[in-house]
Amino acid sequence: MPGHVVEPTAPELAGWRHIYSGKIRDLYEPVDPHPRGDVVLVVASDRISAYDWVLPTEIPAKGGVLTGLSMWWFDQVRDLVPNHTVEAPVPPEVQGRAMVCQRLEMFPVECVARGYLTGSGLVEYRESGTVCGIPLPPGLEDGSRLPEPIFTPATKAEVGEHDENVTFEAVVERIGLEDATALRDLTLAVYARAHEIAAEKGIILADTKFEFGRDADGRIVLGDEVLTPDSSRFWPADTWEPGKTQPSFDKQFVRDWLTSDESGWDKKSDDPPPALPDEVVERTRQRYLEAFDRLAKQ
Template identity: 65%
Template structure:
């Protein structure tokens, strides 16, 4: 059992229809057919949406996505129409809202990996592969791969694990042409992101993208992009293969949840506890720092 510790009630806004409450974002539709994505301050770990929010996190994710969309726009169009909340929206939506054109989403998490970590490391240790892609012997936690690899996953419902799948599995469901298009644009976007991050002293170890079809049938980049919720960022000057890397994400709270201090048994069906203030502050510091390192500016909270 997992999911939300407490599922929030959606905010009701005249003229908007609530469509979905996700782990982090709430999705609405407008009367003229646009979508409104509102990034909350919720945070998840180990398939649970935690009872404690990280104040300002939603604005950091939104600002970083907008910053990256600008830098990737020549490679693929994106779904953003505006970052101005609709009329009548709560004041708190400012800075955390994206108004987007609707897409027919492709139900594949398009993951690119340039380093070995996370679920990719676990599979490599078992089989010497990642999503069926053979890798050289002798790699370890954090190793740089010979070349970036496309390692797709099938998106799961809230509370369930995304399932890593092979390129062939994607092709068998969606056709080789679309699978190849997803792979190629994913790797091009990752290479651009990795180059920009490297110029700022940051390693983009891996990331995931989501795509949909626009009205003309072309692929369009949707959802968030290259945020610390969808990407693994490491400080380049602290990268040492062979051990877990310090990361600009929610690893601080993951470590606390699995420590004796939390009193939580991850293997049980008991929901995780509230986060103490010092864990909230340190987690927000990591999100703030990656925004500053990438953009050169502190986020507007």
């Protein structure tokens, strides 16, 4: 059943016109021509989503973590692929959680790299021994490290719908062999770099999702957010143990509470989820902040 969203309220920003709101981000375009050309303002809110719903409760500081981590990671992989950010001031009301970015023509593909088996990949593996059509060795468990990272793309879904895992061949049919190969190679290269950096900080990057677009010059550019707890699975390396669910630096507290008896919510129903209790909000906030501190702070 498709999920639903709470209609977001995007702040009014002088000089910028609101044009779109997704689950987490609000998008604006300049009212007047911008000195940096065709740009958009991307604002990360404190909204949080789970089970295809945008929840009625926000997580304070979350938008700042998503933006700060993305900007930090863009710098770490700048030599591998250009990104969509441009140096330009943002409105003071959204300072610290907004980026001015080139407008891109986005590829209709979620570019996912997996170095470990979990999530939807684990479900497919248990059914067929493959992930996105890629055969994997027998005997792998939840959390097992793969022999080598794999590219497991997905189709982009509308808000409230699930992304659908697809094969590389399906991506080729949609965007052509040259672009599909470029996206696969860039995805695996950025994942490898990020996995190495995270490992030095005692964190495992299990998998991650990237979005790429083409700029006005025809270059493939890394866009959206990158390597945040919303787009990646980060696990503490010192507690990693294949065969069980790994603790992660993300919204796991939220998912666990929503599916608990305490919440009283049935995720299979059409009823909206309830407001989060203060304790779940605070524990989730601390988890996001810990991810930022461990990864981006020296």
